[in-house]
Amino acid sequence: MSASSSPQPKTGWLKIFLRYEMLLLVVLVAEWWLFYHFGTSTNRRGVVVGFGTVDRQFDILRHSCEIGLLALALTPIIITAGIDLSVGSLLGLCAILFGKLWHDGGLSIPVAAAITLVLGAVGGGLNAALITALRLPPLIVTLGTYSLFRGLAEAITRGAVTYTDFPASFLFIGQERWLGLPVQAWLFIFVAVIVWTLVQRTTFGRSFRAIGFSPEGSRYAGLPVERRVALVYVLAGLIVALAAIIYTARLGQAKADAGTGYELFAITAVVLGGTSIFGGTGSVTGTLLGVAAIAVLKSGLATLPIVIRTNAAEEIAGLLTGALLLLALMGSMLPKLLSGWRSRRKAS
Known part of the structure; x- marks a missing residue:
């Protein structure tokens, strides 16, 4: 028997357990347990219910979609x-365009939704063109379109128009259940499977990591870097438009300030899930766990008696989300800092 044969299983199990996603899952379970034991809330009938009730979990699914x-x-x-700071603003613009196409344009819900999806892809395409064709920094480009998209939404509605009175068949998407789950949860699962398959299980998606790690090296390897970077921004615009339609169905209204601040929560979920802000590493599985952690945090805070008394659940959630983002960013820098420290120690 070789000397290396016996410890191999232990090492394998330990490696699996110490994976970032597994550690984040442990944190998520601990977070849920904390709110389950200490959180309460009041339903529409004025009855105090616990955080762990089925209705409360369905509300988390609805509000985090x-x-x-x-x-x-x-x-x-x-x-x-890359980075896209404009996703929240594009959601607001797509919601307004969807409402206008249906209410003022007289289009049916399916046709208005289809056009909205195309317009969302066009918005993502604008980011893609500025970033890939003009070689502008994604941070600057999307900061500009962040203001552009929100300004267009405000201009279309003049800051006052809100589209309402959507048909019940459309509101079903955002307010009812199908096969035991909220309807939008099924749409989210569908998109998650597609993105997971693209990023994790295709050669095309794996090239994203190579591009993030070294764009120049990827070009020398023959990868069409600009085309693939452009694709991810167009895909993002398409998904954001779908989110806008679901948002409108959930609230029953389309307004210009829809999606305000959503970009912060979304970026935090991605980085918290282990995706490096510098590119090259990341997983959809980690992102899903990050989304779940933030959703449980936001919903659970609103059920803690001390937070209810202060009436500051949204403010505290924003504060903790910002803190989580900073901690996740510092965590992504830790390997580089340790590597640099070891190099300096060896040199000395």
């Missing part, structure tokens, strides 16, 4: 060392 879709859209972008 749009942010989850934005996080899925951002995962390939960040893996390629």
Whole structure:
């Protein structure tokens, strides 16, 4: 028997257990347990219920669907060392365009939705063209379109128009259940499977990591870097448009401030899930766990008695989300800092 044969299983199990996704799953379970034991809330009938009730879990699914879709859209972008700060604003613009096409344009819901998906892809295509054709930094480009998309939404509605009175058949998507789950949860699962398959199980998606790690090296290897980077931004616009339609169905209205601040939660979920903000590494599985962690945090905070008394659940959620983003960024820098420290120690 060789000397290396016996410890191999232990090493394998230990490696699996210490994977970042597994550690994040442990944190998620601990977070849920904390709110389950200490969180309560009041339902529509004024009855105090616990955090762990089925209705409460369904509410978490409903309210996290749009942010989850934005996080899925951002995962390939960040893996390629890009960023998109405009996803929240594009969601608001797509919601307004969808409402206008149906209400003012007289189009049916399916036709208005299809056109909205195309317009979302066009919005992502604008980011793609500026980034790949003009070689502008993604941060600057999407910061500009962040203001552009929100400004267009405000201009279309003049800051006052809100589209409402959508048919019940459309509201079913955002407010009812199908096969035991909220309807939008099935749409989210469908998109998650597609993005996961693209990023994790295809050669095409794996090239995103090579591009994020070294764009120049990828070009020398023959990869069409610009085309693939452009694709992830167009895909993001398409997914954001779907999120806008689901958002409108959930609230029953389309307004210009839809999606405000969603980009922060989505980016935090992606980075918290282990995707490096510098590109080259990341997984859709980690993103999904990051979305779940933030969704449980936001919903659970609103059920803690001390937070209820202060009436500051949204503010505290924003504060903790920002803190999580900073911690995740520092965590992504830790391997580089340790590597540099070891190199300096060996040199000395």
